Every structure is written in C-alpha cells, then in structure tokens.
Amino acid sequence: MKNKGLLIVLSGPSGAGKDTVIDRVISNDGSITRLISATTRAPRPSEINGIDYFFISKEEFCKNISAGKLLEYTKYCENYYGTLKDSVEKLRSEGKNVILKIEIDGARQIKEKCPDSLRIFILPPTMQELKNRLLKRGSEPYKNLKIRLNRAIEEIKFSLQYDYIVVNDNIDECAAAINSIINAEKFKPCRMKNIVNEVLNDEKNTDR
Amino acid sequence: MKNKGLLIVLSGPSGAGKDTVIDRVISNDGSITRLISATTRAPRPSEINGIDYFFISKEEFCKNISAGKLLEYTKYCENYYGTLKDSVEKLRSEGKNVILKIEIDGARQIKEKCPDSLRIFILPPTMQELKNRLLKRGSEPYKNLKIRLNRAIEEIKFSLQYDYIVVNDNIDECAAAINSIINAEKFKPCRMKNIVNEVLNDEKNTDR
Numbered sequence: 345m346k347n348k349g350l351l352i353v354l355s356g357p358s359g360a361g362k363d364t365v366i367d368r369v370i371s372n373d374g375s376i377t378r379l380i381s382a383t384t385r386a387p388r389p390s391e392i393n394g395i396d397y398f399f400i401s402k403e404e405f406c407k408n409i410s411a412g413k414l415l416e417y418t419k420y421c422e423n424y425y426g427t428l429k430d431s432v433e434k435l436r437s438e439g440k441n442v443i444l445k446i447e448i449d450g451a452r453q454i455k456e457k458c459p460d461s462l463r464i465f466i467l468p469p470t471m472q473e474l475k476n477r478l479l480k481r482g483s484e485p486y487k488n489l490k491i492r493l494n495r496a497i498e499e500i501k502f503s504l505q506y507d508y509i510v511v512n513d514n515i516d517e518c519a520a521a522i523n524s525i526i527n528a529e530k531f532k533p534c535r536m537k538n539i540v541n542e543v544l545n546d547e548k549n550t551d552r
Numbered sequence: 553m554k555n556k557g558l559l560i561v562l563s564g565p566s567g568a569g570k571d572t573v574i575d576r577v578i579s580n581d582g583s584i585t586r587l588i589s590a591t592t593r594a595p596r597p598s599e600i601n602g603i604d605y606f607f608i609s610k611e612e613f614c615k616n617i618s619a620g621k622l623l624e625y626t627k628y629c630e631n632y633y634g635t636l637k638d639s640v641e642k643l644r645s646e647g648k649n650v651i652l653k654i655e656i657d658g659a660r661q662i663k664e665k666c667p668d669s670l671r672i673f674i675l676p677p678t679m680q681e682l683k684n685r686l687l688k689r690g691s692e693p694y695k696n697l698k699i700r701l702n703r704a705i706e707e708i709k710f711s712l713q714y715d716y717i718v719v720n721d722n723i724d725e726c727a728a729a730i731n732s733i734i735n736a737e738k739f740k741p742c743r744m745k746n747i748v749n750e751v752l753n754d755e756k757n758t759d760r
Contacts, residue, residue, distance in 0.1 A: 464739075467747065470754045500751060508736070509744040521739055528716070528736035531672075531729055536717040539675065543708060546678045 347535050349436040351458050352376070352443040352526060353451045355503075356466030357496030359477040361512045362445050365466060368519035369443065369526070376526065377435060379444040382408075385423035398428065416446065416453035427454070441526060448502050462529055464522060465503040469513040471496070555743050557644040559666050560584070560651040560734060561659045564674030565704030567685040569720045570653050573674060576727035577651065577734070584734065585643060587652040590616075593631035606636065624654065624661035635662070649734060656710050670737055672730060673711040677721040679704070 356362050370376045382398040384405045393399045400408075405424045408414055417426030427444060435442045446454070454461050468474035474496055478489055503509050508525050512518040529535070564570050578584050590606040592613045601607045608616075613632045616622055625634030635652060643650045654662070662669050676682035682704055686697055711717050716733050720726040737743070 467744075467751060470751060472754065497752065500748060503748055504741045504745065506741060508739040509741055509748065510739050511747060521735065524732045524735040525739060527729065527732040531716040531718050531733060533712045533714060533717055536675075537712065539719060540708060540711055540717065543675060543678060544705065546680065 346439045347530075347538070349375070349439050350441040350526065350529055351432060351436060351454070351461040352441060353454055353461050353463045354443060354445050354466065354522075355448050355451050355463070355499070355506070356512075357468065357474060357499045358492050359474045359481070359496070360466040360468050361477070361515065361518075362466055364515055365512055365518055365522065366443055366445060368515055369522045372519055372523045373441075373526065375439075376441045376443055379427065379432060379435070379442045381425055381444075382414075382428050382431075383423060383425045385421075385425075398431070415457050416450040418447075418450060429457075432458075448499055451506075460534075462508075462526070463506040464508045464510060464525060465506040466518070467500065467503060467509055467511045468496075469511055473513075554647045555738075555746070557583070557646070557648040557650060558734065558737055559640060559644060559662070559669040560649060561662055561669050561671045562651060562653050562674065562730075563656050563659050563671070563707070563714070564720075565676065565682060565707045566700050567682045567689070567704070568674040568676050569685070569723065569726075570674055572723055573720055573726055573730065574651055574653060576723055577730045580727055580731045581649075581734065583647075584649045584651055587635065587640060587643070587650045589633055589652075590622075590636050590639075591631060591633045593629075593633075606639070623665050624658040626655075626658060637665075640666075656707055659714075668742075670716075670734070671714040672716045672718060672733060673714040674726070675708065675711060675717055675719045676704075677719055681721075 354362055354366060366378060370378060380394065380396070380398055382400055382405065384400060384402045387393065387396070387399050391397065402424065405426070408428065409417060413429050415427040415429050415432060417424055427446070427450070432442055451463055455463060468477070471493065475489070475493060478492055510518055510521045562570055562574060574586060578586060588602065588604070588606055590608055590613065592608060592610045595601065595605070595607050599605065610632065613634070616634075616636065617625060621637050623635040623637050623640060625632055635654070635658070640650055659671055663671060676685070679701065683697070683701060686700060718726055718729045718733075
C-alpha cells in the first residue's frame with residue numbers, strides 16, 4: 345500500500361525568498377508538487393486557470409466555505425483566496441508531496457484541519473538583508489517597506505511554533521535543508537508501519 | 553552560542569548492518585562521531601583503551617552505577633557494558649553529534665535519561681535477507697541462528713517506538729536517509745531559537 349503524500353506548508357516574511365526556494369526544492373525532488381490555490385479575483389492576461397490559480401466565482405467560493413471544503417481561506421482587497429481540500433487530497437492520495445506557500449494565519453488554519461501537515465518557516469539571515477531584498481524589488485513605496493518589516497518581525501516571532509525553521513542565506517543550502525527535512529519525514533514510524541508489517545509477515549513465510 | 557550536539561541512538565536486529573551503516577553515516581558527515589562504550593571485560597589483543605572501549609575495572613563500573621554516571625548499562629557473560637554520561641556530554645557540549653549503537657533495552661534507558669536523543673531503527677529488507685546475512689557470517693551454530701531470528705522479530709515489533717525507521721536494503725540509500733534525518737534535526741525550533749533571537753535582536757539595530 346502506497347503512503348499518502350505529505351502536505352508541506354511553507355511560510356516566511358515577504359522578501360525571505362519563498363518562491364525561489366520552493367522552485368529549487370521541487371527541482372531537487374520530483375515527488376514534490378506545488379499546490380494551486382483558488383481565488384475569486386480575475387485572471388491576469390498571462391495567467392492560466394488550473395496552473396496559476398483555480399479561478400472561481402465568488403458564489404462558488406462562498407458555497408465551498410459553507411460546505412467546509414476549504415483547508416484555509418482569507419479575504420484580501422475584496423477577493424477570496426484559499427486552498428481547496430479536494431485538490432490537496434487528490435494529489436496526496438496519488439502519493440505526491442504537496443507544497444504550499446502560505447502566511448502564518450493560513451498555516452494555523454491548515455494545522456487545525458491537517459495535524460499531520462509539515463510546517464516549515466523560512467527565516468531571512470538578518471533584518472538588514474530582508475530590507476535590502478525588499479528595496480531591490482523596487483516596487484514598494486517607503487511606507488509599505490516599514491509596514492512589511494514590522495509585519496516580518498511579528499511573523500518571525502511566530503516561527504518557533506513551526507515544525508522546522510530554515511535560514512535562507514544561500515539558496516542551495518536552504519533548499520537542500522528543506523529537501524532533507526522532507527526526506528526525513530518519510531522514515532517516521534507512522535509512514536513506515538506498512539513496511540514493518542511486511543517484514544514481520546514475510547517472517548511467517550520464511551523457513552526457519 | 554553553539555548548539556549542543558545530538559545524541560543519536562541506533563538499534564536494529566543482529567545482521568541488519570548497523571556497524572557498516574554507522575561507518576558510512578560518519579564518513580558522509582564530519583560532525584558525527586561514534587561513541588565509545590565502557591566495559592569491564594579484558595581488552596582483546598587488537599583493542600585499544602579509549603578507542604575500542606573504555607576498559608575499566610568492575611569496582612569502578614559499579615561505583616559509576618551507584619553514582620548515576622551511566623546513561624545505560626547491561627551485564628553480559630559476567631561483564632558489564634555501558635555508556636558513561638560524561639563521555640557523551642563532553643562530546644555534545646563541543647557541538648559534536650554522537651552516534652551510539654545499542655540494543656532496544658539500552659535505547660529505552662537512554663530515552664528516559666536523555667529525552668532529546670534521536671532514536672533510529674535499522675530494519676532488514678526481509679527476514680529471509682536477514683537470515684542470509686547471518687548465514688553468510690558463518691560464525692553461528694544453527695541453534696543460535698534460530699534464537700537470533702526470534703529475537704529479531706521481537707525487536708522489529710518494537711521499532712515503531714523509535715523516532716525513525718530506515719530499511720537497510722542498499723547501504724548508500726540507508727546511510728543517506730540517516731544523514732538526512734540527522735541533518736533535518738538541526739532545523740527543529742528548539743535548535744534554532746538562538747538564530748531566531750539573533751535576527752530579532754539585529755532588527756533593533758537596523759535603521760528602519
């Protein structure tokens with residue numbers, strides 16, 4: 345019997361490099377796939393339904409909320425964003441390890457509904473480096489930068505609630521650490537039960 | 553502040569390949585060192601005190617037991633074998649990750665005294681393969697083989713109490729899995745606290 349895939353939840357402050365890290369982690373390990381979120385916002389010209397997001401109507405999204413079909417959701421600028429339970433479960437039942445980038449409140453919602461999810465927090469090496477990275481993006485007015493840095497501090501304080509914390513100083517090392525964490529998870533007793541039983545059953549057929 | 557090294561406890565039935573696995577795990581990662589046990593038995597001609605064992609007198613061993621200086625111990629053929637707490641703590645305080653091969657009762661004693669120890673169980677791929685390996689050693693009378701296989705079954709049933717279970721079908725894969733497990737351990741929040749605090753303290757000195 346194949347084991348169910350993992351649900352890996354990745355958080356960290358804006359500028360910690362979550363997207364780059366996720367891309368690298370996936371390219372290091374073919375068993376990992378990125379989860380696609382659902383949203384009620386309109387697709388941008390370059391975005392494709394089922395690849396960038398599942399684009400659904402507000403009506404459908406609210407029906408899903410009422411039916412308890414979301415692992416987590418949030419409302420931002422009049423639009424809903426969330427994670428459909430079915431889309432996660434389908435991938436996991438195929439044995440795929442699903443990775444999902446999400447802020448800390450969403451991670452908390454997921455932990456409640458999926459206690460077996462693996463939560464990893466990406467830490468910047470220093471606050472100065474985080475500031476430099478946000479400034480490099482160049483897309484932020486100075487006021488927003490201050491808001492983001494204050495928000496980052498609150499998030500980092502929360503990092504100790506996660507299962508693992510990895511510093512993103514060097515993308516190779518950070519991704520390798522996350523791949524190690526995901527790999528190690530496969531050897532937890534809850535995921536090795538079938539194999540232990542196979543060995544013990546095999547014993548009954550072994551000529552001693 | 554440097555983190556204390558890990559205490560890694562490795563168990564598995566006779567013939568699972570524990571020694572070969574430990575040698576490979578150590579050669580893969582220079583931060584890991586093998587722990588030297590203490591014994592009251594006489595050294596064999598090739599054995600060196602402080603390398604193969606700490607050879608100590610029965611009197612000294614019993615004094616250590618009374619003083620609570622042993623993490624675990626056992627008596628076998630009139631001789632004592634055990635793990636001196638001080639020898640483990642010295643290495644761990646230097647930041648070294650200490651690995652120790654031990655049977656399940658010793659592992660249980662260690663878990664009681666060191667709840668933060670990491671316990672890994674090595675599983676043979678099948679009982680038939682375990683039998684083949686024991687037969688290949690050629691040193692066992694048939695009666696002993698049967699005893700060892702029965703003992704193996706009891707030990708394997710206990711494997712689900714460990715933190716991790718790894719199959720030793722292929723030595724490269726088995727050692728790599730254990731190195732992943734040890735590596736992942738470094739990113740647990742209890743070992744990342746100092747780094748999180750450094751980032752948060754750095755923030756106070758960052759011009760925002």
